[in-house]
Amino acid sequence: MTQGLLSGKTAVITGGAQGIGLAIAERFVAEGARVVLGDVNEATLADAVTALGGSASAASAVCDVTAAGPVQNLLDTAVRTFGSLDVWVNNAGITRDATMRRMTEEQFDQVISVHLKGTWNGTRAAAGHMRDHGGGAIVNLSSISGKVGFVGQTNYSAAKAGIVGLTKAAAKEVAHAGVRVNAIAPGLIRTAMTEAMPERIWDAKLAEIPMGRAGEPAEVASVAAFLASDLSSYMTGTLLEVTGGRHL
Numbered sequence: 451m452t453q454g455l456l457s458g459k460t461a462v463i464t465g466g467a468q469g470i471g472l473a474i475a476e477r478f479v480a481e482g483a484r485v486v487l488g489d490v491n492e493a494t495l496a497d498a499v500t501a502l503g504g505s506a507s508a509a510s511a512v513c514d515v516t517a518a519g520p521v522q523n524l525l526d527t528a529v530r531t532f533g534s535l536d537v538w539v540n541n542a543g544i545t546r547d548a549t550m551r552r553m554t555e556e557q558f559d560q561v562i563s564v565h566l567k568g569t570w571n572g573t574r575a576a577a578g579h580m581r582d583h584g585g586g587a588i589v590n591l592s593s594i595s596g597k598v599g600f601v602g603q604t605n606y607s608a609a610k611a612g613i614v615g616l617t618k619a620a621a622k623e624v625a626h627a628g629v630r631v632n633a634i635a636p637g638l639i640r641t642a643m644t645e646a647m648p649e650r651i652w653d654a655k656l657a658e659i660p661m662g663r664a665g666e667p668a669e670v671a672s673v674a675a676f677l678a679s680d681l682s683s684y685m686t687g688t689l690l691e692v693t694g695g696r697h698l
């Protein structure tokens with residue numbers, strides 16, 4: 451039998467109960483990892499663990515990434531359940547789209563809090579553990595929205611650009627301890643988050659994509675597996691675009 455890319459590793463995935471996070475969990479399990487999902491949605495979490503093969507390969511903890519306490523509890527759950535922590539994926543996300551004229555201060559704060567503070571909470575906790583235990587890999591979900599800025603997403607574009615800066619700064623801080631920190635910027639990926647979009651906006655976005663189609667969650671998951679594994683052993687602080695060539 452060939453060894454998987456992540457054989458024997460334990461990976462935490464925030465926002466892992468559905469969408470891109472769940473696709474990452476599926477790919478990681480297929481590559482030999484055990485996964486621990488953290489999410490605010492308790493019902494979908496339970497279904498996800500079952501879909502991933504149950505307690506032999508998956509566990510979960512209800513976790514709101516905006517606060518450090520639940521994030522530490524998620525980390526502790528992983529170490530207690532599977533004995534190590536090798537990979538951490540900061541994927542949890544929400545959108546609260548509106549033009550600046552209509553966006554409330556609360557909508558701005560919510561998006562910054564889940565994406566930017568949530569990624570900081572996860573990166574800080576994971577790096578803190580990994581530097582004392584022989585290293586590891588952290589993968590952060592940015593977005594092409596952070597590169598070009600989308601109308602109606604001043605909150606989300608700011609948070610996703612912020613994640614790139616956070617990734618680079620953290621990568622420099624912990625490289626000497628064997629911890630790599632990289633980021634992925636997906637373009638238009640077919641999930642619940644994008645299915646909520648009005649059809650005319652979806653069609654306008656499709657028209658901008660040289661490959662002429664939206665991406666699938668599994669196509670982001672394969673890049674996450676690359677960044678989580680030793681295949682990318684000499685990469686840190688990088689941002690990989692998974693966009694079908696959009697906004698090059």
Ligand code: NAI
Nearest residue numbers: 465469470489490514515541542543593636638639641643
């Ligand atoms: P989704 O909406 O399908 O899944 C997001 C998950 O995060 C859900 O399970 C949700 O319950 C969880 N979540 C929300 N707030 C949370 C919190 N405070 N703490 C813990 N979990 C929380 O979204 P999707 O599309 O799978 O997105 C995943 C990541 O990929 C997000 O960071 C998103 O910004 C990013 N992304 C998605 C793109 C797309 O086209 N779908 C494009 C670019 C980036």
